[in-house]
Amino acid sequence: MIPRGIRALLAAVALFAPWAVPAATITATVADDQGRPLADAVVTISPEPGTGTPSPDGEASTPISVTIDQKSEIFVPAVVALRAGGSAMFRDSDNIRHHVYSFSPVRRFEMVQTPGETSAPIVFPQPGVVAIGCNIHDHMSAYIFVTAAPWSKVTGANGQAVLTGLPAGRFVATVWHPRLRPRAEPPVQNLSLATENSSISVTLPVLPPRRPRARDY
Amino acid sequence: MLTARRIAWLCLGLAALSPAPAAAVDGNIGGLDINLSGLAEFRFVAPSRESGHTAGGLGKTSWGQERGFPVVPDFGPLILRGSIGFTPDLRFVTNLRVDPKQKTAVDMLDAYIRYRPVSTSRWRWTLRAGAFFPPISLENTGIGWTPEWTLTPSAINSWVGQELRVLGGEATLEWRGERDRIEAVVAAYGWNEPAGAAIDGYGWSFSQHPVGLFGHVRLPNVDDPLGPRVYSYQFRQFDHSVGYYAGLAWERPDIGRVALLRYDNQGDPNAHDSTEFGWRTMFWSLALSTEIGPVTVLAQGMVGSTTISTAINETSRTDFWSYYVLAGIERGPWRFAVRFDQFAIRENVADAGIGGDERGVAATAAVTWTPRKGISLTGEVVAIESTRSQRQLLGRSPRATEIQAQVALRLWF
Numbered sequence: 029m030i031p032r033g034i035r036a037l038l039a040a041v042a043l044f045a046p047w048a049v050p051a052a053t054i055t056a057t058v059a060d061d062q063g064r065p066l067a068d069a070v071v072t073i074s075p076e077p078g079t080g081t082p083s084p085d086g087e088a089s090t091p092i093s094v095t096i097d098q099k100s101e102i103f104v105p106a107v108v109a110l111r112a113g114g115s116a117m118f119r120d121s122d123n124i125r126h127h128v129y130s131f132s133p134v135r136r137f138e139m140v141q142t143p144g145e146t147s148a149p150i151v152f153p154q155p156g157v158v159a160i161g162c163n164i165h166d167h168m169s170a171y172i173f174v175t176a177a178p179w180s181k182v183t184g185a186n187g188q189a190v191l192t193g194l195p196a197g198r199f200v201a202t203v204w205h206p207r208l209r210p211r212a213e214p215p216v217q218n219l220s221l222a223t224e225n226s227s228i229s230v231t232l233p234v235l236p237p238r239r240p241r242a243r244d245y
Numbered sequence: 246m247l248t249a250r251r252i253a254w255l256c257l258g259l260a261a262l263s264p265a266p267a268a269a270v271d272g273n274i275g276g277l278d279i280n281l282s283g284l285a286e287f288r289f290v291a292p293s294r295e296s297g298h299t300a301g302g303l304g305k306t307s308w309g310q311e312r313g314f315p316v317v318p319d320f321g322p323l324i325l326r327g328s329i330g331f332t333p334d335l336r337f338v339t340n341l342r343v344d345p346k347q348k349t350a351v352d353m354l355d356a357y358i359r360y361r362p363v364s365t366s367r368w369r370w371t372l373r374a375g376a377f378f379p380p381i382s383l384e385n386t387g388i389g390w391t392p393e394w395t396l397t398p399s400a401i402n403s404w405v406g407q408e409l410r411v412l413g414g415e416a417t418l419e420w421r422g423e424r425d426r427i428e429a430v431v432a433a434y435g436w437n438e439p440a441g442a443a444i445d446g447y448g449w450s451f452s453q454h455p456v457g458l459f460g461h462v463r464l465p466n467v468d469d470p471l472g473p474r475v476y477s478y479q480f481r482q483f484d485h486s487v488g489y490y491a492g493l494a495w496e497r498p499d500i501g502r503v504a505l506l507r508y509d510n511q512g513d514p515n516a517h518d519s520t521e522f523g524w525r526t527m528f529w530s531l532a533l534s535t536e537i538g539p540v541t542v543l544a545q546g547m548v549g550s551t552t553i554s555t556a557i558n559e560t561s562r563t564d565f566w567s568y569y570v571l572a573g574i575e576r577g578p579w580r581f582a583v584r585f586d587q588f589a590i591r592e593n594v595a596d597a598g599i600g601g602d603e604r605g606v607a608a609t610a611a612v613t614w615t616p617r618k619g620i621s622l623t624g625e626v627v628a629i630e631s632t633r634s635q636r637q638l639l640g641r642s643p644r645a646t647e648i649q650a651q652v653a654l655r656l657w658f
Contacts, residue, residue: 062539123271124278127333129363131421136365140333143273163363164278164333210424210499235498236536239386239393 052194055227058187058203060234065187068107069205069232072177073191076218081197083178089191090180093149095119096160096170098126098141103160103170107206109180110172115149127163134158134174157204171206194221207234269658278330284388285323287654288396291316293629293647298447299346299454301466301474303636305605305629306649307346307397307453321345322454324354324389334362340389342457348476352457354378354390355410367421374414376458376480379490380430381405381506383532383543384571388657390455394543394582395611396625396653397451399569401530401547401586406455407443407462408526409508410480412436413487428494430506435482438512441524441551442477445563448603448633449588451649467638477521484516484523492530501535501542514554526551528565543571561594563601580613588631605631619657626650 058069072090075081092114097104099121110116118128120141128147129138134156139147152158152174162168173180177200181189199221204214212233219228269282296302297309304310308317323343330336339356357375364370378385382402384392390406392398398406413434420427443450446464456462461476492506509527516523528549535542546568555561567588574581586607592600611625629647636643 124273124280125330125333127363129365131365131367138363138365163361164330164336207498210497236539236541238498239541 051192052196052221053225054191054194054221055225056181056183056189056191056201056203057227057229058183058189058205059229059231061231063231065183065185066205066232066234067183067185067187068105068171069183069187069189069203069230070107070109070173070175070180071183071189071191071230072109072173072175072180072202072204073194073199074175074177074179076198076200079198081199082195089193090114090175090178093117094172095146096172097121098128098162098168101162101165101168103162103168105182106169107171107173107182109182110152110174111178112155112174112176113151113153114174115151116172117147117149119146120144125164126168128160129163130158130160132156132158135172138163157206169206173204177202196221201228203230203232205232205234207237209233209235278328278336280328280330281326282388283323283325283658284391285656285658286321287656288319288651289316290319290649290651293649295645295647298450298452298465299463301463303447303465303467303633303639304645304647305448305450305607305631306627306647307451308649308651319346322389324391326388335360342389342455344454347454347457347460348463349457349460352460354455354457356458369419369421371417371419372414373417376410376412377415378405379409379411379432379506379508380492380504381409381508381530381532381545383534383545394541394571394573394580394613395584395609396623396651397453397609397627397649399545399571399584399586400449400451400567400588400607401545401569403450403452404444404567407450407452408440408456408479410437410456410458411490412458412480412482424497424499426496428496428504429492430494431491432489434488434510435486436480437488437510437526438484438486438516438523439477439479439481439521440510440512441526441553441563442521444565444590445524445551445553445592445601446477448590448601448631448635449565449567449605451586451607451609451627451629465635467635470639481518481521483518483521484513486511486513486516488512501533504530504532506530506532508549514552514560522553524551524553539574541571541573543569543573545569555594561592564591564593565589578615580611580615582609582611582613584609601633601635603631603633603635605629605633607631621655622652623655624650624652 056071058066060066090111092111094108095117097119126141158172160170179191183189290308292308293306295304297304321344325341328338340354355377357377361371386393411434415432417430443462464475488510490508494504496502512523512525530547532545548566550564552562569586571584590603607629609627613623615621627649632644
């Protein structure tokens with residue numbers, strides 16, 4: 029069954045006429061199943077295979093390099109989108125050490141960071157979700173969403189992500205969130221785009237934020 | 246003379262006068278990661294009409310009629326939490342507690358070393374050694390083992406705070422799957438032979454006063470109400486036996502967490518030192534936590550027994566059980582929680598005198614307002630109805646209804 033949000037998305041894009049503009053913008057609005065704006069959702073858009081929609085070079089909005097900071101024992105930002113083959117650096121802006129690690133099959137690594145240190149770039153060649161933690165401070169968590177999609181954005185506190193620089197054509201849109209319910213499939217849908225500005229809305233079934241457990245550090 | 250109690254009041258006074266809330270202190274000094282943080286509590290309490298167990302009574306609440314006022318101000322505890330990271334894998338953690346209501350006004354709640362090497366596989370292991378709380382409570386996740394949803398912990402976790410502390414070592418093995426997480430924990434410890442004296446002495450209670458490592462639990466003066474105060478000196482080792490606990494926990498984000506733990510201090514009921522007797526205390530604990538829509542649900546049950554030798558070849562066994570269910574919800578800066586407890590004790594004693602049989606229920610409601618990080622105001626009411634045969638020794642009805650209300654300001658720094 030197509031999720032309600034994607035049905036709305038389809039209805040929205042169906043309204044668009046087939047004439048094209050060189051660079052369109054999509055504003056994606058993501059809400060949880062209670063209708064509240066959902067921050068840290070990753071919206072990706074990629075050309076639908078076999079439709080001739082060009083995969084742009086140089087205009088892709090998915091970052092090929094990101095920096096994740098650590099401030100007051102929080103990863104900032106907590107969720108990033110990264111182009112497959114891109115790299116991430118970690119910075120420690122706290123006055124204490126952190127021990128960044130990942131045991132995700134997509135990319136396993138670990139490194140100790142001293143105060144003020146910025147790591148060397150870590151390359152993420154394969155698409156997938158990489159969960160990041162700090163082995164000292166268990167409450168710290170971050171996610172790198174590694175994707176082959178040329179366009180992707182993470183929603184802000186208002187649940188919105190603005191994707192720019194899209195040509196006319198047919199696309200595949202996906203939305204992912206770290207708290208997506210385990211049995212829920214991330215919405216994936218084909219869409220046509222041929223207008224300058226458009227907007228879509230997606231509703232995601234998510235788990236409540238994880239409650240902290242007793243600190244033992 | 247500057248006694249520990251005066252130091253305690255001085256610390257609390259300074260905490261009250263300091264600009265609050267200040268920030269926790271983090272720093273790397275000489276290659277060591279230092280973290281200092283804390284909590285100070287100030288409250289007004291409308292005590293129950295019974296004499297509280299901390300004053301040697303058989304009341305179930307922390308504050309009772311002993312002060313003779315309908316509303317009393319109170320300060321404490323003040324918790325000072327420190328941790329030192331020697332290496333990324335090795336840390337020392339301690340929580341110092343200042344609480345003038347306790348016999349050891351300045352004390353440590355815990356002090357331990359944690360060793361946890363990083364793992365990039367699905368398996369991770371952790372070692373702890375020193376003195377720490379066993380991993381039983383779902384409620385007490387705050388600094389200094391304070392409960393997150395209420396001011397007063399459940400009967401189960403009040404007892405854990407009063408009598409249980411691990412002085413030994415613990416090993417935890419985690420398996421971290423895509424969705425599921427499994428933990429196995431095992432520990433060996435000593436210095437816990439007197440555990441059982443309090444639950445036998447005054448039964449279940451609702452206490453905000455976990456005992457420090459050098460602390461004593463006040464026992465009721467039922468045999469001689471006008472006599473000297475009676476204490477049980479916790480965390481003593483005199484039978485040289487090694488206690489253990491072992492537990493398994495399973496967690497899945499969309500379902501929750503289930504944890505089962507078996508505890509047995511393997512105490513020798515025939516052993517004793519100059520002041521304390523050995524108690525053989527064992528129990529099972531089953532804990533569940535889950536989210537139902539916006540509501541957090543915590544539930545825990547405990548069933549066990551404690552045995553003491555009353556004469557040669559003669560023992561007295563006290564069976565105890567309790568459970569609670571807590572439901573909590575957060576709405577912006579507001580947090581609401583309700584909890585229901587039920588508890589019982591049955592004494593299997595050889596002589597036919599009045600024992601410590603007990604049964605009761607309790608309802609707790611708490612509202613917390615957190616206008617900004619580091620400061621909160623909580624109003625809480627605890628209503629307890631209990632029947633304890635031991636009250637007849639004081640010429641009172643075995644049945645008592647107690648209501649304790651309080652408003653507490655909490656400052657985290």
